[in-house]
Amino acid sequence: xxxxxxxxxxxxxxxxxxSILREYTKAxxxxxxxxxxxxxxxxxxxMTQGSVPPVKDRLEFPIPETESGISPGVLRVLHRQxxxxxxxxxxxxxxxxxxxxxxxxxxxxxxxxxxxxxxxxLEWDHILSHLAALSSHxxxxxxxxxxxxxxDDPVTKKVDCSSLLDxxxxxxxxxxxxxxxxxxxxxxxxxxxxxxQGGYLTPKDLTRSSCPTL
Numbered sequence: 519x520x521x522x523x524x525x526x527x528x529x530x531x532x533x534x535x536x537s538i539l540r541e542y543t544k545a546x547x548x549x550x551x552x553x554x555x556x557x558x559x560x561x562x563x564x565m566t567q568g569s570v571p572p573v574k575d576r577l578e579f580p581i582p583e584t585e586s587g588i589s590p591g592v593l594r595v596l597h598r599q600x601x602x603x604x605x606x607x608x609x610x611x612x613x614x615x616x617x618x619x620x621x622x623x624x625x626x627x628x629x630x631x632x633x634x635x636x637x638x639x640l641e642w643d644h645i646l647s648h649l650a651a652l653s654s655h656x657x658x659x660x661x662x663x664x665x666x667x668x669x670d671d672p673v674t675k676k677v678d679c680s681s682l683l684d685x686x687x688x689x690x691x692x693x694x695x696x697x698x699x700x701x702x703x704x705x706x707x708x709x710x711x712x713x714x715q716g717g718y719l720t721p722k723d724l725t726r727s728s729c730p731t732l
Contacts, residue, residue, distance in 0.1 A: 538565075545573040549595075550581055552619030560617030570599045572617045575672070587620040588653035590666035596620075597646060597667045605639035624652050631692060647688040657689050657732040662721045676720045679712035686732070704730040 542561065549572065551557030557572060564571040574591040582589040599614050600606050608629055615625040628648040632640050646664065654660035664685050669675045683705055690701050707730055712719050724732065 545571065548577050549574045549591075550577065551617070552587065553616075557617050557619075560613065570602070572599065572614065584653055585621065586624040586649075586653040587615075587618070588624065588649060588663075590663060592618045592620065593646070593649060593653075593663060593667040596649070597642075600642045600645075606642045606645060607639050608634060608636075611645060620649075624649070627652055643684065644688060647685045648692070650685070651689050651692070657686065658724050660689055661686060661724055661732065665719075665721050674720050676715075676718040679708060679717055679719050682719055683708065700731060704732050 542558075545561060546554065546557070549557065551572075560572050563569075572595055574595055576591070578589055578591045595618055596614055600610065611625055611629060612622065615622070628645050629640070631648040631651075632644040634640050634645075646667070647660075650660040650663045650667070651657075654663055661682060664682065665675045665677050668677045668681065686701075686705070690697065694701070707728070708719060708723070711723055711726075715723075723729065
């Protein structure tokens, strides 16, 4: 209700309100946020600012349960929100991760692994690599998770080979000072394979029997 004059109350429902609530409800059902209040605040903030909302493309069922809070759908939302702009600051990362139910410890670990510190700004791709790694048990799983976040093709989940290998290099060099022979063999194999596929790779390419261990 809105008071429009002394002693007079306007009880009319604003015309856009039903459609706003309908879209909000559909977004909440599709996203299934862990913390509905935090997610709702982020959702309406994005709506008022005209920025990318924290909404999944589709319902993940069953919803993946992980300690990190990361799932393919969650990582895809974060990628859409944070790839915009030249760099990402910690507060941006924290807010987006909180809205999507990502454990703060996971966000902090990814930030630090990517070289973040107080007042720093980092390239989003560097943070993205480590978010995927912290939510996986192997480089192969991390790369497949990244493919789900990066792809423009929801059917094949194909991604540009060079982009994927950039992520692979970051994952590998985090634990290896210099590239190993195994890493070099894998990169050569994936580059050769992509050359026959228009420069793209798909998740199944990483599980081929001929693919070196990643």
